[in-house]
Amino acid sequence: MDLRGETGVHGRPTRAAAVAPGRFAQTGQVGLPLRPYARWLRFQRAVELIATRRSVTAAAHGAGFADSAHLTRTCRGMFGGPPSDFGAIRWVRDVREFPH
Structure with missing residues (x-):
């Protein structure tokens, strides 16, 4: 794959990884490798979809995993637990919805 002209900040490939150039800067600032x-x-x-x-x-599938396994x-x-556990959580979109 030819990545010339497809680099963002720090000369890292962006289009090939399907990541916006600004995201590469964020991963470098927090010291997190790209794959994790x-x-x-x-x-x-996936949690949003669940x-x-x-x-x-x-x-x-919607989040880009190969399968549910x-x-x-x-x-x-x-x-430490399966993603099905997330279905029982009451999700709050806004902090103001949180019970006081």
Whole structure:
């Protein structure tokens, strides 16, 4: 793959990784390697989809995981439990909705 002309800040490839140039700057500032950062973004998307009552399989595919087993392994590795546990959480969109 020819990446000439496809670099963002710090000369890192951006289009090939499907990441906006500004995101590369953020990963460098917090010291997080690209792959774990991309995994975290996919996981966040999966949790958003699960919060909208999508199945774990639909959430996994919608977030870019190969299948629900891939999402489950990632979730267990990050949090020690399956992604289906996130379906029982009452999600709050705005802090002002939080009970006082």
